[in-house]
């Protein structure tokens with residue numbers, strides 16, 4: 164009996180301690196907020212000289228990690244100060260907790276998808292093309308009425324005549340669905356009408372090497388045909404040497420594009436090993452060029468180098484998540500995730516080295532310096548870089564007939580900033596940048612559809628938007 168009472172007392176004390184800890188935490192957060200943030204974001208968090216923090220809108224990233232970095236390192240060019248030297252990390256977390264609790268109290272919700280977007284040239288009608296998808300990664304069109312969409316956990320979905328089919332394609336390759344990996348890109352052969360090939364890029368895992376360890380994985384490419392909703396005739400067209408596979412689960416790259424000369428380009432991120440990007444005996448941190456059947460062009464820049472991975476086309480690419488071929492020049496353009504503050508747009512050319520991690524405009528995510536260098540002879544400069552990083556993802560030139568004024572302009576998606584930018588490029592210089600989509604969700608892919616509409620894949624909330632010019 165005595166011990167029961169004792170146990171009860173201990174429990175009571177523990178509960179009391181936890182509750183009062185949580186309470187002081189929130190109180191601390193509130194006090195710290197009032198001291199440091201209220202003068203700009205408002206005493207009630209509703210905004211003032213700076214935006215509201217409880218309206219459900221996060222312009223610079225909604226997830227905790229982004230919030231934390233935005234507070235710790237600031238957004239210098241917009242007047243959001245850095246609190247790195249003022250607040251401890253634990254204090255920043257207390258403020259964040261206070262912000263989240265305040266959000267809950269007022270019932271802040273992300274505003275619904277905007278029905279009409281305004282841009283300099285057009286008012287745009289926005290409709291939901293597909294929804295209820297689980298982490299969609301890419302979209303491509305087989306014909307005017309049929310789209311294929313990848314879901315990262317490992318499903319290939321079909322939208323037919325505007326309707327998402329309930330049954331995914333059967334028998335597609337197994338993928339390792341972990342971290343940033345899974346089923347990533349899908350690309351339709353430019354001659355699909357005659358040959359029927361569909362290409363997939365995904366994270367492939369060596370499951371025979373386990374020994375209690377996480378099995379190593381790498382980007383792999385496969386092509387196949389779709390018959391009766393089933394993946395058939397599959398051919399592996401790129402597989403890296405197994406000794407180069409890595410146990411990390413991020414930076415897989417993966418975009419696939421075709422140029423008019425019949426080459427297939429794809430990217431592999433550095434898989435978390437920055438220095439590998441400089442080493443042509445390793446596949447990661449590179450752009451690769453192969454023929455569509457997987458054979459390797461002898462004209463590849465490192466083809467005759469001893470020990471080189473012969474498919475390598477360019478080096479020093481951290482994690483390319485967007486690739487597109489210019490419709491007139493045939494040039495290969497790519498967007499690459501930099502570290503904090505170093506997202507890049509590059510014009511990729513044979514044999515060139517884009518510098519990661521020797522040169523970069525970014526910092527480590529903990530704020531420390533990666534390298535003092537932004538330039539070095541022999542290493543390419545980006546055409547453009549974004550500081551802070553928007554988390555560039557998805558890239559396409561607009562080639563449709565609906566938005567006539569946007570012919571050949573470059574559409575750049577962004578995950579963290581939840582936007583699509585339209586870039587006007589002349590003579591390899593970006594002359595103008597406009598945000599045409601903002602705050603609708605994390606943009607994974609953006610593409611011109613066969614109907615001339617712009618399709619925007621939002622990995623969260625799992626929606627594909629279709630944009631068309633509003634009839635005035």
Ligand code: HEC
Pocket residue numbers: 196199200201202203204212213214220221222223224230233234238241242243244246258
């Ligand atoms: C001197 C004014 C100022 C102070 C003080 C300030 N901020 Fe900011 N904050 C800004 C501005 C300006 C922006 C960017 C606004 C814009 O351009 O949309 C911003 C942006 C932010 C964002 C990103 C919002 C989004 O939509 O993604 C967060 C989060 C934030 N502030 C939190 C804080 C916190 C927490 C504090 C206190 C520790 C703080 N700020 C103090 C001015 C301030």
